[in-house]
Amino acid sequence: MNIKACTYLVTIEECKSLSKAAKQLGISQPALSKFLANTEAGLGHQLFMKSRKSLIPTDAGKIYLKTCRNIINIKQRTYASIAQLSMVPSSTITIGITPFRGSRFFSNIYPAFSERFPFIQIQTKEGYMYELKEAVKKSEVDLVIGTITPSDEKDFTFASVAYEQMCLAVPLSHPAASKSDDSGNYFPTINIKEFSDAPFVMWGSSTTNSKIVEEYMARNNFTPTVVQRSNNALMMNEMLKTGVGVGFLPRSFCRAHEGRVYFSTWPPVQTFNGVFYLKDRRLSEAERYFIYLMIKNSLISDTHIGTNVYFNKTSRAVINEFGGFEM
DSSP states (O other), X not given: OOHHHHHHHHHHHHHSSHHHHHHHHTSOHXXXXXXXXXXXXXXXXXXXXXXXXXXXXXXXXXXXXXXXXXXXXHHHHHHHHHHHTTOOOSEEEEEEEOTTHHHHHHHHHHHHHHHHOTTEEEEEEEOOHHHHHHHHHTTSOSEEEEEEOXXXXXXXXXXXXXXXXXXXXXXXTSGGGGGSOTTSSOOOBOOGGGGTTSEEXXXXXXXXXXXXXXXXXXXXXOOOEEEEEESOHHHHHHHHHTTSOBEEEEGGGOOSSSSEEEEBOSSOEEEEEEEEEETTOOOOHHHHHHHHHHHHHHHHSGGGTTEEEOOOHHHHHHHHHTTOOOO
């Protein structure tokens, strides 16, 4: 497997057509067709199959293409790192990220950003949402990858990428657990007051999740018995795995067979994920392109599993500016 072959295969996947891919690559369609046939023969597996008029990856193709993209990303990162050694940055953009999800998004976006804007340096500031919101207000951070609540929009402009339901994780030992199952696919609706006797693991005050969950509980006149708090999503997830109590988790954390079941609420408790910045601030082209890459990455990355795509007016303006993409 080499870079050229990886580029050919990823282009076929993106174009969904040999003729379109060949045109984009600057080679003839017969040559690309022969390359694909030889690659599949060497592997002993078909990588693409026809669906109507499009080429789509087979199961073997999905595995192979994932590795191809990783190889291409490594090359881009390596070349960008080497090039930056001899470059003097023309400007710097500071991105606020959370320890878990924000970091994952950023690592996927950086290579493509660096390729288009090689003279612009990106630096990151890691923290929880409360800290990052304060950093934006103090102009210590330009953009933040994260979540906001409706009340935050008086201070920030938000480019939404997706929304995600917060689900109640309940240990199998709780009597109400029999109303669901641990498949990770069944989320019956339940009244929060059925857990008035249960200990709760709650989000720390530095998180948007804390504000969203506690506002929901206040609306329902529910006061939880709190046994643990954490600002860290991974820590929350691990504590709830132990069965120490019940608590709200993002839908993407609700996996099967982890010693707990899951419930929805009505109305649903939701978070909105995306990029935000200080209200009325004019963004540079590079900053707008970073948001565009964030949106684009959300459609192809496994970090969006459990979320639902949602683009608001600000997001759509950025998508249209940089040519859009297939959804």
